[in-house]
Amino acid sequence: MQETTRPEKSAIGSDGAALTSLTSPVPAEAGNEEFKEGGYGWIIVLTVGILNMHTWGLNSTYSVFLAYYLNSSDPNFSNANPIVYAFIGGLSISIALLLSPLATALVGWKPMGTNKTIFVGAILETASYIGASFTTKIWHLVLSQGVAFGAGMGLIFTTAIPVTAQWFNERRSLANALAASGSGFGGLTYSLAANAMIGKIGLPWTFRVLAIVCFVVNSLGALIIRDRNKAVGSVHVALNFKLLKRPSFLLFQGWLVFSIIPYIALIFSIVDYSRRMGLTASQASLVGAMFNLAQGIGRPLVGLSSDIFGRINACTFATGLCGLYCLFVWIFAAKSLAACVVFALLSGMVAGTLWAVVAPVCAEVHCQYPGSSWSSPSTFAEVIALGLRKPGPNGYVDVQIFIGVMFMGACMFSWLLRGWKVQELHKSHLSKKERENAALNDDIVQANHSDSNDSTDRGSDTPSRIGFFRALIACEKV
Numbered sequence: 001m002q003e004t005t006r007p008e009k010s011a012i013g014s015d016g017a018a019l020t021s022l023t024s025p026v027p028a029e030a031g032n033e034e035f036k037e038g039g040y041g042w043i044i045v046l047t048v049g050i051l052n053m054h055t056w057g058l059n060s061t062y063s064v065f066l067a068y069y070l071n072s073s074d075p076n077f078s079n080a081n082p083i084v085y086a087f088i089g090g091l092s093i094s095i096a097l098l099l100s101p102l103a104t105a106l107v108g109w110k111p112m113g114t115n116k117t118i119f120v121g122a123i124l125e126t127a128s129y130i131g132a133s134f135t136t137k138i139w140h141l142v143l144s145q146g147v148a149f150g151a152g153m154g155l156i157f158t159t160a161i162p163v164t165a166q167w168f169n170e171r172r173s174l175a176n177a178l179a180a181s182g183s184g185f186g187g188l189t190y191s192l193a194a195n196a197m198i199g200k201i202g203l204p205w206t207f208r209v210l211a212i213v214c215f216v217v218n219s220l221g222a223l224i225i226r227d228r229n230k231a232v233g234s235v236h237v238a239l240n241f242k243l244l245k246r247p248s249f250l251l252f253q254g255w256l257v258f259s260i261i262p263y264i265a266l267i268f269s270i271v272d273y274s275r276r277m278g279l280t281a282s283q284a285s286l287v288g289a290m291f292n293l294a295q296g297i298g299r300p301l302v303g304l305s306s307d308i309f310g311r312i313n314a315c316t317f318a319t320g321l322c323g324l325y326c327l328f329v330w331i332f333a334a335k336s337l338a339a340c341v342v343f344a345l346l347s348g349m350v351a352g353t354l355w356a357v358v359a360p361v362c363a364e365v366h367c368q369y370p371g372s373s374w375s376s377p378s379t380f381a382e383v384i385a386l387g388l389r390k391p392g393p394n395g396y397v398d399v400q401i402f403i404g405v406m407f408m409g410a411c412m413f414s415w416l417l418r419g420w421k422v423q424e425l426h427k428s429h430l431s432k433k434e435r436e437n438a439a440l441n442d443d444i445v446q447a448n449h450s451d452s453n454d455s456t457d458r459g460s461d462t463p464s465r466i467g468f469f470r471a472l473i474a475c476e477k478v
Contacts, residue, residue: 041167044225045175049182051118051160051221054214055096055125055153056355057186061194062089062145063271063288066382067281068198070272080138086382088146089268094379095150096157103158107227114227117159122218124152129211133204156218166228173311177303177356184299184352187267187292195285248424251417252365257377258410259319259354262403264381266326266351267291269389269403273396274340287340294348299356301349310477311360312421316414318353323407325350331400354410364421364478421478422471 069085106117128148135141161179168175190210197206270291274284306314325347334343388398 037168037171040226041164041175044163044167045179047221047224048160048164048179049185050217051156051225052180052182053186053189054217054221055121055157055186056183057188057292058125058190058210058214059089059092059096059149059153060183060187060267060288060292061190062092063268064191064194064198064285065145066268067271067275067284068203071275071281074203082386083383084138084142086268086386087379088141090264090379090382091142091146092150092153093264093381095147096154097378099151099154100158103155106155107159114159114163114225115222118156118222118225119219121152121155121159122215122222124148124155125218126152126211126215128152129207129214133207133211156221160221160225163225163227171307173303173306173357173360174300175303176360177299177301177306180303180352180355181296181299183355184292184295184297184348188289188296191271191285191289191292195281199281246365248365248417248420251413251420252361254413255315255319255361255410255417256354256358258406258413261377261381261384262323262326262406262410263351263354264378265385265399265403265406266347268382269385269396269399270340270344273334273399274337276393276396277335277340278393279337279340283337287337287344290341291344291348291351294345295352298349299352302353302356306357306360311357311364312414312418312478315353315357315361316411316418318350319407319414320411322347322350322353323404323411326400326404326407330404331397361417365417415472418478419469419472419474422474422476423467425476425478426467426471 066085066089069080070082103117106112106120107114112120125148128144131144131148132141135144161176164175164179165172194206194210197209201209267288271284271288274287275281279287302314302318325343329343329346334340384402385399388402389395390398
């Protein structure tokens, strides 16, 4: 037996959550070859992408169901408060994020592990759709489409997404983004399919068909996926409150919260907004589908650009660009079918930036943390949006301004986080070339910090004011 000197680090994150995974030197069997990324790793990317299609992708179709609930003459749905329907969509996401510590614990529990945890999630998602198909009261939907689906989704994606990062080093951002793009393509596929099925076979059988597809695909994913927890020495810890002492971590959380709220409000509102503009149900679902298509294309592009230009640079630029699209293109131009489609394509390319780069950026901050810390904002994102909505064709103006401003706020947090990272790289006494390499491999930085292992406890990442303001405008690849 010999001990590896530079073990792989597990940068763990997902479409919504990141696990805490601490890595230390682990024993390696003599004769083992050095890990080379690729190979089965691309099978993992495909598998996780398909799991994303049938978790976040399916969840994004709630915009179609929401538009149906809000415009339906069915007595089971027409008498309920619209805010309750908005609450259901946010509740499913918040439950998913809230359960990330539980998923972390189950993965680390020997009788369960990665595969069984995903299978349990598949059963919960399937049960949620079957239950929703027999809905006669609003609270039935809250428990099925809200709580049960969110629990299943949380167990699946929180468990599956971290596996991608374990199979890649140099192309980690691209691999994560490709896997994350599955949710966009899933949203595209199932938004169109759900709208068509509701019109032809009715709401109950739409839920039942989705339940069958969900169970078959997610169960196959549970069989195919393979983690490398032992190889990378991952230690799954549900919570790490020491991170709250770090300004960089708080900036990171600020970026997450200010990104998740407008993202959920946008993805759940865009179909109903299109209906308000006079589009038919089919045309509005097409707008939602184009938004999801753009996400499927945009996330790999964001991941690729983050590997080229720097992870924090990419997320800062893309988040700010989405805010500008909402404040100008959406408010002033999106009034017809063609204009709504154009906005959906433009905003969709960058709206889901957080899902594409959350794991790599999390690694830049030297921490992994459960998504439960931003589950509450997810719950009330669409509730806030519907609360701001007013009657009439211009009733979404306040919603549009709110979403745009929130994205710009996320951009500001990311910019401040970028300033911290630039200063940290300079403190490492690295050359410009080494700093560029360090932007993709934070082990280099940590190796040049003799006190890096104690930085969480002592708050050593707190920047000096002069250096920090210079770092904000520095031209660096981070």
